[in-house]
Amino acid sequence: GDSVTQMEGPVTLSEEAFLTINCTYTATGYPSLFWYVQYPGEGLQLLLKATKADDKGSNKGFEATYRKETTSFHLEKGSVQVSDSAVYFCALPRGFQKLVFGTGTRLLVSP
């Protein structure tokens, strides 16, 4: 069935470092792909999305490109900040309105 695989965390970086969080998916067809972010003590927020192959989603300095050849949707940011510390979830829709989530990757950014 449809599934999402994310890299294990935590990812620990210093401020201004480059970030990559890997996400690969298994799905029938070419569904939309999402990255959600969960800040400490809060619910999930949509960070970015891509609706078709080769699309690039971007928001708040984060980017992810929908690559059908490698079935990947890796999240990147050129220069992380302490405020980016959070848990990041890759997700895809399965069925009607339901989201399938990866296990989440915790990012810790130190000053």
Add this chain to the structure above:
Amino acid sequence: EAQVTQNPRYLITVTGKKLTVTCSQNMNHEYMSWYRQDPGLGLRQIYYSMNVEVTDKGDVPEGYKVSRKEKRNFPLILESPSPNQTSLYFCASSSLLGVATDTQYFGPGTRLTVL
């Protein structure tokens, strides 16, 4: 402000004592759902509702009930909680109309501990 609210945010209870976690959204969304989040498992859907009086099971419905008597509210009911229902619960909503139907809005979460 558009939001999904949940209450309580934290709850410690004992095995077998019925409880209800409330969820309310102010965006007039048709679709609402409940997820539970467990370490190493990500989020898994418990139940969902496409509109008033229309509910259906998600991936892990055992031990839970829901109701949708009003469009804005979607309570999660645990009639006889057990320790394996200790988890972090999220309510989510989305519109079934317009262009942003794939965007789901999440509540802040309810951390439940069943002793």
